[in-house]
Amino acid sequence: MALYSEHTGKKPLKYARNTVIIIILLLFALATIFPIYFMIISSLGDPVEAGAMSYTLFPTKISLESYKFFFDYSDYSLRWLLNSLIVASVVTVSNVFFASMAGYAFSKIRFKGRSVLFAILLVAMMIPYQVTQVPLYILIVNIFEIQNTYSALILPGLVTVYNIFLSKQFMSSIPGEILECAKIEGCNQFQVYLRIILPLSKTVLAVMAILTFMESWNTFFWPLLVTNTMDMQTIQVGLKNFRFANTTYFAPMMAGATISALPMFILFFSLQKYFLKGVTVGAVKG
Amino acid sequence: MTQIAKPIKRRKIKGDSGAGYAFIAVALVIFALFTAYPVLSALIISFQKYMPLGSKFIGFDNYIDSFKDPLFWKAIKNTVVYTVLTVPVALFISLGVSLLILPLKKKLQTVFKAIYYLPAVASGVALSVVWLWIFDPMPNGIFNQLLGYFGISNVNWLGATSTSMFSLVLMSWLSSHGTSIIIYLAALLGIDDSYYEAAELDGASFLKKLWYIVIPCLKPTTLFLLVTGVIGSFQVFQNAYLMTGGGPDNATTMVGLLIFNNAFKYFEFGKAAAQSLILALIIGGISLIQFKFLGKDVEY
Numbered sequence A: 001m002a003l004y005s006e007h008t009g010k011k012p013l014k015y016a017r018n019t020v021i022i023i024i025l026l027l028f029a030l031a032t033i034f035p036i037y038f039m040i041i042s043s044l045g046d047p048v049e050a051g052a053m054s055y056t057l058f059p060t061k062i063s064l065e066s067y068k069f070f071f072d073y074s075d076y077s078l079r080w081l082l083n084s085l086i087v088a089s090v091v092t093v094s095n096v097f098f099a100s101m102a103g104y105a106f107s108k109i110r111f112k113g114r115s116v117l118f119a120i121l122l123v124a125m126m127i128p129y130q131v132t133q134v135p136l137y138i139l140i141v142n143i144f145e146i147q148n149t150y151s152a153l154i155l156p157g158l159v160t161v162y163n164i165f166l167s168k169q170f171m172s173s174i175p176g177e178i179l180e181c182a183k184i185e186g187c188n189q190f191q192v193y194l195r196i197i198l199p200l201s202k203t204v205l206a207v208m209a210i211l212t213f214m215e216s217w218n219t220f221f222w223p224l225l226v227t228n229t230m231d232m233q234t235i236q237v238g239l240k241n242f243r244f245a246n247t248t249y250f251a252p253m254m255a256g257a258t259i260s261a262l263p264m265f266i267l268f269f270s271l272q273k274y275f276l277k278g279v280t281v282g283a284v285k286g
Numbered sequence B: 001m002t003q004i005a006k007p008i009k010r011r012k013i014k015g016d017s018g019a020g021y022a023f024i025a026v027a028l029v030i031f032a033l034f035t036a037y038p039v040l041s042a043l044i045i046s047f048q049k050y051m052p053l054g055s056k057f058i059g060f061d062n063y064i065d066s067f068k069d070p071l072f073w074k075a076i077k078n079t080v081v082y083t084v085l086t087v088p089v090a091l092f093i094s095l096g097v098s099l100l101i102l103p104l105k106k107k108l109q110t111v112f113k114a115i116y117y118l119p120a121v122a123s124g125v126a127l128s129v130v131w132l133w134i135f136d137p138m139p140n141g142i143f144n145q146l147l148g149y150f151g152i153s154n155v156n157w158l159g160a161t162s163t164s165m166f167s168l169v170l171m172s173w174l175s176s177h178g179t180s181i182i183i184y185l186a187a188l189l190g191i192d193d194s195y196y197e198a199a200e201l202d203g204a205s206f207l208k209k210l211w212y213i214v215i216p217c218l219k220p221t222t223l224f225l226l227v228t229g230v231i232g233s234f235q236v237f238q239n240a241y242l243m244t245g246g247g248p249d250n251a252t253t254m255v256g257l258l259i260f261n262n263a264f265k266y267f268e269f270g271k272a273a274a275q276s277l278i279l280a281l282i283i284g285g286i287s288l289i290q291f292k293f294l295g296k297d298v299e300y
Helices: A011-043 A065-073 A077-108 A114-125 A129-143 A150-157 A161-172 A176-184 A189-200 A202-218 A221-226 A235-245 A250-270 A272-283 B002-045 B061-068 B070-101 B106-121 B124-134 B142-149 B161-175 B178-189 B193-201 B206-217 B219-234 B238-244 B255-264 B269-294
Strands: none
Touching: A011 A250, A011 B070, A011 B106, A011 B124, A011 B161, A065 A077, A065 A235, A065 A250, A077 A114, A077 A150, A077 A161, A077 A189, A077 A202, A077 A235, A077 B002, A114 A161, A114 B002, A129 A150, A129 A221, A129 B002, A129 B255, A129 B269, A150 A221, A150 B002, A161 A202, A161 B002, A176 A189, A189 A202, A189 B002, A202 A235, A202 A250, A202 A272, A221 A235, A235 A250, A235 B124, A250 A272, A250 B106, A250 B124, A272 B106, A272 B178, B002 B269, B061 B269, B070 B106, B070 B161, B070 B178, B070 B219, B070 B255, B106 B178, B124 B142, B124 B238, B161 B238, B178 B219, B193 B206, B206 B219, B219 B269, B238 B255, B255 B269
């Protein structure tokens, strides 16, 4: 008994219904996947100017020339990937570490001003990023004078409020008795955090790490603002510049787009479970 | 006995507060420096004419200028139009799709969830590069080829004032549903079977069950997706920036892009800060209204 009738005793009817459903879903899936399919297929074409070619949905031959074209465009194409990797990795590690520490404190340690501080964090989460972008830019560029450095790319993202919130939500569900036991056994707060909280929060921290890495890899706005030489740009900014410089080279552009997206696709397909979990983890509020 | 118990107890009470602050120290410093300070600073800058060496206090001029600026109103109108056209449709599509996924086997559910989520994994820049060619105004652009089959002549998708906004909306219709489909599906799976059983005893049809059980049960989810959807849509910047640059003739200039242009194209930091605070107020207001009207019987 559920929303859908089980059609007990009428198997063919059930199969017919599910077939129709699957066909509809496949059509919608086709529309969703199409841009990505188009991107990858087109990237395998020759790097000729767009006027001379027409789009094909089914390639007749596969060439990697366009990828070579993309990497030859700038001396720093590989560096862009490396920069993205460095920034995303540092941001991810520091978020997992510091957000989980803060989440533990906010959920399990009693200290003065805890609820006020947490309320401030929650309110801050609702402020649109446009509000902070100008002062943040002034802070990094005019006050700290660290424009065009890794610090500028990394520092503002070291711990996000969202991640603190996420780990606090999860850690609140860990029973306090376990922690009390550990304390009676002689663990100090840091040992409790290290030996009990972290192992119990593995899944949520994995989800957090993956989402943070993906967001950091895909972020475009901040790197665009604080980098001004090619050697410091991330792959997303590099791809944008490549696009503006080579508006007529269709296949290489697609190759560039594929290069920027491929690491995330690989990550997604190998860690799909965590990705899909991550979507609902943020939506279920306690 | 007392000698052993005492120090432990004392350490716990004394140590806890200190440990609390130690654990949040890094997070707090980062938050203070890169979120709290910028918000306060934005407030100050919004009352100034910003100059690198010594800004000038000019009162509410930035706000007044913004409200007098027709472009600001146009940007707000564009943002509202974009939001109204995208968010409800996105909710409708994702609810429909998740209802269709529901009766399938677990394995198939996961396959479809993964497919629909895939575009969310790719970067916005990569997708915009692809969509630019899908919207190519030449006859061999993908959409124009498609229209050609139906005998409709070329459309200058992103290049004409009449179609550029619609093109951005179309792009949103066809891409960003993965997240809401997955959230809806999780909520659907959470509805207790006993409701359906009771309804079936009363002879309720599929549509009746949908209307009287599913829709009310999903209300908190819908509210969540609506509020986050509207908030996200009001801040939209990247697609407009990368696909049209706000053009043609500012037909796709939305508030997010206008603020960016004021700040980093014309370096009018004061004006940008004022407009960003107006945007924050609008977003806060709309969220409040949504909670008030839709959240009446939603419990958290």
